[in-house]
Amino acid sequence: MPELTLERLLSKLGYGSRKESRALVRMGLVTLGGKIAEDPFMILEPMPKTLQVNGEEIPVVTELYIMLHKPQGYECSHQPRHHDSVFGLLPERFLGMEIQCVGRLDVETSGLLLLSNQGKFIHQVESPKKGLLKKYRAELAREFTEAQKAQLLEGVALRNEKKKVQAKEIETLGKKIITISIQEGLYHQVRRMLAAAGNHVEQLSRLSIGNVALPETLAPGAWRYLTQEEIENLGG
Numbered sequence: 001m002p003e004l005t006l007e008r009l010l011s012k013l014g015y016g017s018r019k020e021s022r023a024l025v026r027m028g029l030v031t032l033g034g035k036i037a038e039d040p041f042m043i044l045e046p047m048p049k050t051l052q053v054n055g056e057e058i059p060v061v062t063e064l065y066i067m068l069h070k071p072q073g074y075e076c077s078h079q080p081r082h083h084d085s086v087f088g089l090l091p092e093r094f095l096g097m098e099i100q101c102v103g104r105l106d107v108e109t110s111g112l113l114l115l116s117n118q119g120k121f122i123h124q125v126e127s128p129k130k131g132l133l134k135k136y137r138a139e140l141a142r143e144f145t146e147a148q149k150a151q152l153l154e155g156v157a158l159r160n161e162k163k164k165v166q167a168k169e170i171e172t173l174g175k176k177i178i179t180i181s182i183q184e185g186l187y188h189q190v191r192r193m194l195a196a197a198g199n200h201v202e203q204l205s206r207l208s209i210g211n212v213a214l215p216e217t218l219a220p221g222a223w224r225y226l227t228q229e230e231i232e233n234l235g236g
């Protein structure tokens with residue numbers, strides 16, 4: 001990261017404008033290396049790995065790559081209409097860092113949701129051409145048949161889509177439980193595909209994107225930073 005003043009860094013970390021960031025320093029709320037910082041214009045050289053703001057340890061990371069375990073009942077939108085927003089599950093300062101969802105999950109779908117403020121990364125992961133498989137676990141209303149599986153792997157027509165969409169992989173876990181992997185990220189795609197094959201999705205959750213899986217230890221509503229290896233695996 002190039003040379004930065006403390007107020008600029010705070011602003012990049014989502015603490016508002018430079019003026020607002022300067023005010024945090026003037027109020028004595030910013031601590032660097034165990035000492036209260038006094039000069040908002042101090043140049044950070046070398047760049048610290050962390051700083052404390054209002055008693056909270058903040059990693060000095062300006063590029064956000066996050067995974068969230070999206071619970072059911074949250075909207076992937078900055079302007080939610082009927083439910084809470086997934087952004088409310090993240091630190092408020094991430095909003096000041098222009099964080100966005102990398103693809104969306106519908107309100108009723110839970111599971112792995114990626115978020116970032118890096119346009120190129122977002123595009124890379126969302127692009128069907130890049131071929132990252134999105135794997136879902138679906139609980140169905142009716143028994144899943146071999147005929148339905150064949151139809152989904154062959155491709156089904158969805159309303160308002162020019163081309164048929166195919167499931168890339170399907171695994172049957174139980175009579176009414178499957179995993180299904182798709183390459184695109186069309187509106188309600190898995191639900192619509194199962195409906196087109198004559199079944200109905202009752203519960204849906206995303207398990208993985210490419211080879212990045214939702215860890216069992218990440219509870220619904222919890223988030224963490226992606227590791228460098230995960231970012232690279234996703235093409236970032």
Ligand code: URA
Binds near residue numbers: 109187188189190
């Ligand atoms: N397919 C759906 O139906 N919903 C999602 O949220 C994602 C894929």
